Amino acid sequence: MTPDQLATAVSGLVADLMAEGVVALGDLPEVRMERPKSRDHGDYATNVALGLSKRSTLPPRELAGIIAGRLAQIPGIATAEVAGPGFVNVRLDSATQGELARTVVAAGDLWGHGTALSGRVVNVEFISANPTGPLHLGHTRWAAVGDAIARVIAAAGATVTTEFYVNDRGVQMDKFGASVMAAANGRPVPDDGYHGGYILDLAAQIVADDPTITSLPDDEQLIAFREAAYAVQLAQQKQVLDLFRTHFDVWYSERSLYESGAVERGLARLREQGHMFEQEGATWLRTTDFGDDKDRVLVKTDGEYTYFAADTAYYVDKRARGFDLAIYLLGADHHGYVNRLRAVAACAGDDMDENIEVLIGQMVKITRGGEEVKLSKRAGTIVTLDDLVEEVGVDAARYTLSRYPADSPLTLDLEEMTKATNDNPVFYVQYAHARIASVLRNAAELGIDWRSEEFDPALLDHERENNLLGMIGEFPRIVAGAAELREPHRVARYLEDLATAYHRFYDVCWVLPRGDEDLAGIHVARLWLCAAARQTIANGLDLLGVSAPDRM
RNA sequence: GCCCUCGUAGCUCAGUCGGAUAGAGCGACCGCCUCCUAAGCGGUAGGCCGUGGGUUCGAUUCCCGCCGAGGGCACCA
Numbered sequence: 001m002t003p004d005q006l007a008t009a010v011s012g013l014v015a016d017l018m019a020e021g022v023v024a025l026g027d028l029p030e031v032r033m034e035r036p037k038s039r040d041h042g043d044y045a046t047n048v049a050l051g052l053s054k055r056s057t058l059p060p061r062e063l064a065g066i067i068a069g070r071l072a073q074i075p076g077i078a079t080a081e082v083a084g085p086g087f088v089n090v091r092l093d094s095a096t097q098g099e100l101a102r103t104v105v106a107a108g109d110l111w112g113h114g115t116a117l118s119g120r121v122v123n124v125e126f127i128s129a130n131p132t133g134p135l136h137l138g139h140t141r142w143a144a145v146g147d148a149i150a151r152v153i154a155a156a157g158a159t160v161t162t163e164f165y166v167n168d169r170g171v172q173m174d175k176f177g178a179s180v181m182a183a184a185n186g187r188p189v190p191d192d193g194y195h196g197g198y199i200l201d202l203a204a205q206i207v208a209d210d211p212t213i214t215s216l217p218d219d220e221q222l223i224a225f226r227e228a229a230y231a232v233q234l235a236q237q238k239q240v241l242d243l244f245r246t247h248f249d250v251w252y253s254e255r256s257l258y259e260s261g262a263v264e265r266g267l268a269r270l271r272e273q274g275h276m277f278e279q280e281g282a283t284w285l286r287t288t289d290f291g292d293d294k295d296r297v298l299v300k301t302d303g304e305y306t307y308f309a310a311d312t313a314y315y316v317d318k319r320a321r322g323f324d325l326a327i328y329l330l331g332a333d334h335h336g337y338v339n340r341l342r343a344v345a346a347c348a349g350d351d352m353d354e355n356i357e358v359l360i361g362q363m364v365k366i367t368r369g370g371e372e373v374k375l376s377k378r379a380g381t382i383v384t385l386d387d388l389v390e391e392v393g394v395d396a397a398r399y400t401l402s403r404y405p406a407d408s409p410l411t412l413d414l415e416e417m418t419k420a421t422n423d424n425p426v427f428y429v430q431y432a433h434a435r436i437a438s439v440l441r442n443a444a445e446l447g448i449d450w451r452s453e454e455f456d457p458a459l460l461d462h463e464r465e466n467n468l469l470g471m472i473g474e475f476p477r478i479v480a481g482a483a484e485l486r487e488p489h490r491v492a493r494y495l496e497d498l499a500t501a502y503h504r505f506y507d508v509c510w511v512l513p514r515g516d517e518d519l520a521g522i523h524v525a526r527l528w529l530c531a532a533a534r535q536t537i538a539n540g541l542d543l544l545g546v547s548a549p550d551r552m
Numbered sequence: 553g554c555c556c557u558c559g560u561a562g563c564u565c566a567g568u569c570g571g572a573u574a575g576a577g578c579g580a581c582c583g584c585c586u587c588c589u590a591a592g593c594g595g596u597a598g599g600c601c602g603u604g605g606g607u608u609c610g611a612u613u614c615c616c617g618c619c620g621a622g623g624g625c626a627c628c629a
Contacts, residue, residue: 038573047571050609060609084572085609130629170629282627293555293625300627307629335556336624362557363623404565407557409622411564423578423591431591439588485569493566496576507584507593514587552591 001076001096002103002473006044007033013070014048022066024055033090035470039463042081042089043097043470049086060086097469098457098525104472104532105451112539116480118157123318124150126329127241128165131234132176134198135241135385138331141364141410143385144401144545146329147246148488149359151543156483161323163250165314168230169258170307177226180206184214184225202229240385244394245545257313263305265320266313266348267298275347285312287343290352296340311337312344319350327486328358329406335360359486361406367413395546399426402544403492425496429537430549432499436534437550439511443527446512448519450527459525464505468529471501472536479543488544495540502533 010031017023033044049064056063064086071080071088076096083089104111126146127139135143147162154160179193184203189195206228207213213224234251241248257263267283270276275286276298283299285308298309318326326345330337338358345356366383388397403425404410443450460469474494482490511526513519538548 034571036572037575041572045572050571053609087572167629172629280627284627297627302627304627306627308627332557332623334624338556360557365622408565409558413564425577427591428577431589435589435592437589442588489566493576496566500576503592504594506588510588512588552589 001092002100003033003035003044003477006090006092007031007046009074010046010048010067010071013067014052016070017052017066022056022058023052023063026055035474036089039467041083041087042079042091043466044090044092045083045087046090047087049082049088053086064088093458094461094466095456095458097466097473098460098529100469100473101457101460101525101528101532102455104535105528108535109539109542111535112475112479112543113155114157114476114480116156117153117483120153120158120325121323122153122158122160122325122327123163123321123323124153124160124327124329125163125165128167129237130167130172130176131230131237132172132194133196133233135237137364137366137383137385137388140244140385140388140397141401141406142329142331142361143241143244143246144398145361145406145488148398148402148491148544149327149329149486151545152479152488152491153483153486155479155543158483161249162247163252164248166234166251166253168234169254169310173226173230174222177222177229180229181222181225202232205232240389243389244385244398252314254310254314257310257317258305262317263309263313266316267309269316269349270298270312270347273347273349285344285347287340287347290343290346292339292343308340311341312348315341315344315356316348319348319355324355326356328356330358330360332360332362332409357486359406362409364401365409365411367411395430396424396426399429399492399544399546400424403489403496405487405489425492426546427552429492429495429499429541430547431552432502433534433537433541433548434550434552435506436502436530436537439530440527440534441550443512448512448523448527450524450531453519453524454521455524455528456521457525457528459522460529462505462509464501464508465526465529468501468505468533471498472532475536475540478540482543491540491543495537498533498537498540502537505529505533 010033014023014031018025031046031048033046036042036045049067050060053060053063058066061082064082068080068082068088071077071090076093077090078093079089079091081089124146126142126149127135129135129139150160150162175190175193179189179195179199180203182189182193183199184207189199193199203225206225209228213221213228216224238251257266267276270285275289277284277286281301282297284295285298287296288294296308297306298312299305315326328341338360341358342352342356346352350356392400400412401410460466475498478490478494482488509526511523511530513523541548
């Protein structure tokens, strides 16, 4: 029996109590079956009687008593008891609980996937860096978290597209081009240009590819360098993200917004919704109608579109492409954009609580041996995605960055991350997976085909088996919660707890027959349990884009 | 000045849509491998959950003030 099935049963009981007049009629409260912190409180507990007592003449404990009495009648429930101020603690039969292993094995790779977000068509945009340099550690965090968010909401049933907005237009591009050009010609890079060592490499590569480039007139040369450097840099970003297992469905060029007429279409949409106005020769969007603290300019007095105009067009375009929810993952340095982006959605005639969601990710602070490292392209102290992957590997990097909520500031010590890799939680979780894989491998070598042996779930009655089964049963709810809250770190934290439950089980419960012992029911039952645990860990790691190794 | 995020063990951080005794890893200390992976398990030490009020059966969680940290407030991109 899964926790959800249990909750459904309790909901049914509550509905009965309403029908009988024991509890006042009203909306059916959401019934939550929780895993109590202390195992003394049963396999599952609910506080539904506490919440319901306000609508009844009965005190909480008495109400809980009625609910407990009826729950105990349900097949599969061993005991249901009232505890504390009015909690109902439930214990399942070991057979009922053990049956979960079969459910998990049958579901396979789809175990944990659900329908909490089915029907939603979602665009998840993240990173969206300028193509003017390598991706740094901040981007790396959004790469890990954004990709995990996409995977998790897809697992919850949503149709998901991941997207990278390429800021390939504007003065930053020109500065970038000018910097590379200066470097190629042996001239000093302009003060407001890009100064990283990679500029020299880019210049050298571009000149090597086309030695005639430096003989072009300056104005043509600037464009040539800008475009060549753009192409190389974008390709490099794509390649490193590929290495990082973050694959975007769409790379959306800002320029293309202009070339395709999307900007005009976007503004037309806003105009027809009636939130645009002219003032002092400029065209504005009245974002203050929807909570922004000031109105924003779309078209400057000189007739040029603002960057904001492109932002609005981009949003309108996403909606036109069929997405009913646009999720943006922005760095904390852009949090001032939250209100205006939401206002854009409202100005376009959408529901800013339904169609747009702007998530803010806090910065990553880096220390090396306890001392803060200032990230600066200019000073050449940036830590790039490449660096990180090279030092700690994709699995450790992805896992470490996605096991914290995106909105909490993070401090990582490079020395800790590199030298303490064996203490990294990712290895703890992966190790559990490898250990199980090893047991299953050994079973196969002993000629045991557990799938075709009779599985008696009632044999899984050891405290640690029970605990492991309970943890496995939580997985679908963890996935759904992570998806709804856009918090994939919950999956990582869960996996760490699940791994602990497995290690504790493994420590005490021997799985395979020893020596010349015959194969018995308990061996088969434990192999099913191992298989279920392995599947759950593998599925969870996959949601984080981390591999589940069979050997370590 | 206004707005956002944050303040939990020595360090890095979970937990909080109000619930039963506040957790993990690292660091410190003590135990456990004739047998399925010891990258593991068990135990000890370590906390006025920043602070002062409020809401209620119950607050680390919700509301307000204060203190402290970081970030943002362009006809820039």
